[in-house]
Amino acid sequence: MSNHLEPKNSGDSDDSLKVTAATKREFPDPVEENHPLPPYVLILVGAVLSFGLVYFQMYQDGANAGSKGSGAASIEQAPAEQTVAELGKSIYANCQPCHQASGLGIAGQFPTLVGSEWVSGSEKRLIAILLKGLSGPIKVNGVTYNGAMPGWEKVLSNKKIAAVLTYVRSSWGNAYPEITEDKIAAVKAEYAAKADAWSEADLLAIPENATITVAAAPAAGSAPTGAAVDLEAGKAQYQGICIACHQPTGLGLFPVFPPLVNSDYVKGNPERMIAIVLNGVIGPITVDGKSYTNMMPAQGAVLTDVKISQVTSYVRKTFGDGASPITPEQVAEARKKYGTRPASWTEAELLAFPAAN
Ligand code: HEC
Ligand code: HEC
Known part of the structure; x- marks a missing residue:
């Protein structure tokens, strides 16, 4: 019995072949096969991931809306979205070459944005300036400039224009209220037909205290079919x-x-x-x-x-x-x-x- 399993003569090739054949019969060699990850596993992983993302997004939105600042501090670090102030600051990079980082402009060439009556005054005029640009003589803080500023409506979205104006109105000691995106949209719609830049006289023709009628949010839902369901x-x-x-x-x-x-x-x-x-x-x-x-x-x-x-x-x-x-x-x-x-x-x-x- 015992010597039946023992290799006999190492030189005896016939015998060793027999052993191999017998072994093979009993334990078939494992075959190497390629099993790709089943598609449903991938899909499930994808579903779980997207659930996570959506959930995180919702939580973050909720946190930001709920508590401005304090509680949401740790979550706000997520690079998801800039605040209006951050966006405004980054958009100001477009204005800086002329109006300077200080907002003070350059004497004789680029007017100041600090304490300017155009910045602090009528929101409608200010938005109008940003949308279409400006050319010809204009008095700012008692000093007359005679240059040209390009319009931004084709370059910057309403949101970005609102953000940069909000930034300008709240920097360098300026302390004027925020300008919202829907106001930009409203003024843009009102002057949609105007192709050229403003002159000072055109601007002054816009009443100082003109109100901007913002289109009602499309939400409502109460109007046509919806009975009273919100x-x-x-x-x-x-x-x-x-x-x-x-x-x-x-x-x-x-x-x-x-x-x-x-x-x-x-x-x-x-x-x-x-x-x-x-x-x-x-x-x-x-x-x-x-x-x-x-x-x-x-x-x-x-x-x-x-x-x-x-x-x-x-x-x-x-x-x-x-x-x-x-x-x-x-x-x-x-x-x-x-x-x-x-x-x-x-x-x-x-x-x-x-x-x-
Ligand atoms: C946790 C995941 C999940 C949530 C949350 C969920 N659903 Fe579903 N919903 C499903 C699944 C899965 C099915 C199909 C169930 C099945 O396979 O038997 C389904 C089926 C349905 C269906 C019938 C099939 C179809 O697609 O039209 C409707 C309608 C529906 N859900 C509406 C809603 C509404 C409305 C909400 C929120 C109030 C909601 N569901 C929340 C997972 C969800
Ligand atoms: C290429 C240079 C240039 C750039 C860039 C520029 N401006 Fe001006 N801006 C001017 C000049 C020049 C005037 C005065 C125009 C005139 O004399 O008619 C002016 C006027 C203004 C005025 C009205 C006068 C005042 O100082 O209050 C505002 C407000 C203003 N710019 C804001 C901006 C903002 C915001 C940006 C960036 C989105 C910007 N400008 C980008 C050159 C520029």
């Missing part, structure tokens, strides 16, 4: 909750999160849409021709009727081809029927609802 609030709900999975675009993330765009569940029967948000969904579901097998957490315990009406109305309007808003009463009604349901919906159950209303 779509802005709905948008905030969406950005606080649904966006992490259904994405800012509402297109979801195949094959993990289904889209809200082109979805009959969104634009169809309002009661079914409410039911989905109340109780969640589980198992395979086909949306816009593609199949998903995942689960959506129920929101019924977290969101009030009013909030569900807001978020569903926002989603239907934005991603559902402008489908009708959903009222808090409709949500209350659905909650009475389904609120106590312990389980999430399956596709079969959802399809049993009438498709439209």
